[in-house]
Amino acid sequence: MIHPSEFGALRAFVTVAEHRSFTRAAAVLGVSASALSQLVRGLEERLGVRLLNRTTRSVSLTEAGAALTDEAGEALSNLSGALDHARQAAGRPAGALRIHCFHAAAEMFLLPVLGAFTRDYPDVVLDLTIDDTVVDIVEKGFDAAIRIGEVIERDMVAVRLGGDIRQIAVAAPSYIARHGAPQTPGDLLDHHCIRWRWPGHERPYAWEFFQDGRWFSVAVEGPVIANSRSFTYEAAIAGAGIAFLKEASVAQAVGEGRLVPLLESWSAPFAGFYLCYPQQRQMAPSLRAFVDAVAAPFRDKSV
Template structure:
């Protein structure tokens, strides 16, 4: 197989998996025009249309799906062979593609960017901050980070944070005008800042637990957001009560800009885990990253 033929097939696999020329271009490090040219060349050489394209979407045709089914296992094997050789290298190299929630990107990865780049100058990290639930294998990622409860059982998971804790907070001004709730059920009488989950589109029901009693409450209020930083900003501005990860508001709590309520109803829960498919040879570059972010113990 000539190099151009392999490149065309790799381009097709990327577009078919990503369902997007833009995302596939970023993944392969090619311009969209070069990627489109490769796909056209492959379709002309095979004499079959492989992708249906509209202004908003890309999807494989029946012929494209059949080709993808045969190519995906082969490309996994090729990647595994390259990774196995890379494991013998004294200096890890190559690209590590990660899909992580925005919160995990800030908590886990941002603090190590500089140190990791200096320690492993031949490793290129590509981080896609995405709060949706993504199939990392189908989308061509090497690994992902998610809360422990959301990691699939067939993945290898490595703890990258200690246990986390959610808290309900409000500004002193808001709580001066609205007596603090004593139980989660009293949230019905409060302005609460809602959170729209990106993965499902559903409104998050605030979760509580105390002495074996578990409650989840559908809250109401004047504002719904899908970004934790905006939620904190709204709470600071006195919009209402917010349900957030404690570490994100620790400084505001210490300074008195926010106040906890319902604290005895807010237990800790397993934090974030980096996960990856266990059936593949681990790339040396991914191993180096795990060594940087792994948390020992709890």
């Protein structure tokens, strides 16, 4: 029989093994790095085997440590899940909730409700992954995601957040003074475009325009490719070329004259962001609380 105190030591060890750092693991567990080190060292002494190789700059697993991580990690995860299910069976939102969210969506939809949610549901831990990678929610173990409608899997439940969005081409006045302004999307092929690449994709995103009832794309060229939308915005401000960004994100710069909108008649709105999650017979109270909190500001608005 394992002694109850060793559950804490095992959890400490597995967290260090997952993060390869006492400092990061201590932050996750809410304890000091020195206390965490003592827990792990005590576990090693009781087992009579070294589990971790420690240097001043790194932490790595020994062969015994790797084997224990594989077995104990899964067991602890199952135990944590069982405790979460027990809490949720009582109807009280509790436990970890894994959410995947695009950067822009995190600022628009999570930050405004985060304070109230954490206050109202202190037993729920929001484990947020914020990036623009399009991942398989189920395969990666996420409970829900916030992303634009065009990349939502068909078998997901999708709750619309806010209205349509529109992307427009923009450039700094200094760039237009040097190179002129494109009159059609095809003219972009003769300009310096600041391109953006979806994380996980090899090719940059092809800019999408609308005419005569249909969408079409232009594979622009240019001297800069980045995987950060905010960087392409700053590069456009600096006069490096033409960028293609959400209209709302450039509205202030356009109003101040730092950016000039281009090809507006070719830019049409499209369905914006959705909160999506797998279909399920009985939704966990923690997920129900999260969906309600994020969607509440939009329920009384026509979209």
